[in-house]
Amino acid sequence: xxxxxxxxxxxxxxxxxxxxxxxxxxxxxxxxxxxxxxxxxxxxxxxxxxxxxxxxxxxxxxxxxxxxxxxxxxxxxxxxxxxxxxxxxxxxxxxxxxxxxxxxxxxxxxxxxxxxxxxxxxxxxxxxxxxxxxxxxxxxxxxxxxxxxxxxxxxxxxxxxxxxxxxxxxxxxxxxxxxxxxxxxxxxxxxxxxxxxxxxxxxxxxxxxxxxxxxxxxxxxxxx
Numbered sequence: 342x343x344x345x346x347x348x349x350x351x352x353x354x355x356x357x358x359x360x361x362x363x364x365x366x367x368x369x370x371x372x373x374x375x376x377x378x379x380x381x382x383x384x385x386x387x388x389x390x391x392x393x394x395x396x397x398x399x400x401x402x403x404x405x406x407x408x409x410x411x412x413x414x415x416x417x418x419x420x421x422x423x424x425x426x427x428x429x430x431x432x433x434x435x436x437x438x439x440x441x442x443x444x445x446x447x448x449x450x451x452x453x454x455x456x457x458x459x460x461x462x463x464x465x466x467x468x469x470x471x472x473x474x475x476x477x478x479x480x481x482x483x484x485x486x487x488x489x490x491x492x493x494x495x496x497x498x499x500x501x502x503x504x505x506x507x508x509x510x511x512x513x514x515x516x517x518x519x520x521x522x523x524x525x526x527x528x529x530x531x532x533x534x535x536x537x538x539x540x541x542x543x544x545x546x547x548x549x550x551x552x553x554x555x556x557x558x559x560x561x562x563x564x565x
Contacts (some may be wrong), residue, residue: 343437343440348390348445349427364377368449373447375411378390378415379413385453388441391435393420394418395420426517428513429513437506438507439506442456449560455471463505464505466536468528470503470536472540497540
């Protein structure tokens with residue numbers, strides 16, 4: 342059985358208030374994305390890594406790899422217009438069957454345990470989507486106000502979202518829709534049931550400046 346990880350790096354620096362894309366910002370003295378690739382490389386699964394990145398950033402990434410002596414093996418694939426197209430490009434680079442994890446490049450604190458869990462569950466049920474329960478109260482915004490929602494009925498979805506490759510290939514034959522917010526939504530639209538697994542609160546997504554500070558703290562805590 343072959344294992345793969347498609348790391349999707351299509352983010353910008355807008356919400357980080359920086360001209361540098363989030364995946365290239367320094368986190369504990371090296372770019373965020375290098376931590377992410379390292380997490381998969383050092384995991385028990387040790388999947389083949391495919392990095393999907395805007396063509397305009399390929400040379401910049403190669404320069405960073407040289408600068409930081411980053412030699413973790415990975416295949417570089419050109420990104421697409423939307424995340425959907427980037428994942429499909431990564432998927433098209435895989436010629437064999439197996440199981441593949443799709444992961445955000447800006448989730449650098451993903452644990453080896455979570456990676457292993459999603460692969461094991463996907464082998465058994467076809468897919469595994471990590472999630473956590475919201476800890477805050479949640480309200481739905483209305484035109485004339487807002488309404489409380491029972492948070493026990495909600496789940497916050499994370500990555501890696503891990504799938505049997507046959508299932509994912511069928512799903513990505515669909516036309517792009519703005520309703521596709523993640524890979525689980527693409528697979529669900531193709532008629533497959535979605536299997537949720539417990540995620541991790543440490544598996545944060547770098548979106549705002551304070552996220553980088555939290556990620557730095559978590560990395561130091563995890564690695565002592």
